[in-house]
Amino acid sequence: NESVAAANKGKSKVAVVRGVPDSFANALAMEKPASPVNLERAREQHAAYVQILRGLVQEVIEIPADNQYPDCPFIEDTAIVIGNQALITRPGAVSRQGEEVEVHHALAKMGLKICEVQPPGLIDGGDVLYASGLLFAGKSRRTNDDGILALTNAFPEIGVHPIKVAKGLHLKSALTCIAPRTLAVEDNEDPQAMFEELQKMTAQHFKSFQVSVAGAANTLWVGDTLLISSTLAGDLEPHFKQFAGEVVPVDISEFHKADGGLTCLSLIFEL
């Protein structure tokens, strides 16, 4: 979106992250992981992820963990920020409702314009893809029509395309943007159907890069750098290289155990 791009000119990139609570082993997971979450390793991996972000953005803001919310490191789900507007979500999982309160405070302090999702709306940021000026929202087990309506009202100048997420957790579990008009798409039936739906709505606006490993299409594109999961997408590093100046494999295996990917662990925007 050109008006958003113009408004962002001269601004600096900020990442907001949230620490790993002692309760992290109780984070939600669709399937019980093969080995239990190792809290110490999760904290090391989180610190390494934050360190990488420090090299890619001007400022990293860390919100302390809250033991009451085992899933709180997955901060992406609690807000959608575009330009100077933030939509504070109502997370779709009941155990996660309340995580957004501290994020609301932090974003308000930064001077962002804030609006909130009202009940019965539910939306997780993991279902929101902002790619090449277009906004897509997964209609998933976590995000409902009222949540998508709240997103539409928060960003009226952009307009939102809803996409059905039948199987996975979130829209961005299956596809993410890796370069201008280019999406990494998991090579499975459901993600392929989502990509086709997306193409229909946008008159073939996007190219796709097919990713064969489950979860490996969740990448994080910051500036000219693409973060990929070292454990899921490490073998694909040479292929990803055609899209970005630099590809950085990051080990977040402990977060994968709780269905988390690279996008989930931060909110990144221009301020």
Ligand code: CIR
């Ligand atoms: C959850 O089930 O909500 C967390 N265990 C994982 C959230 C992952 N977030 C994301 O993909 N944006």
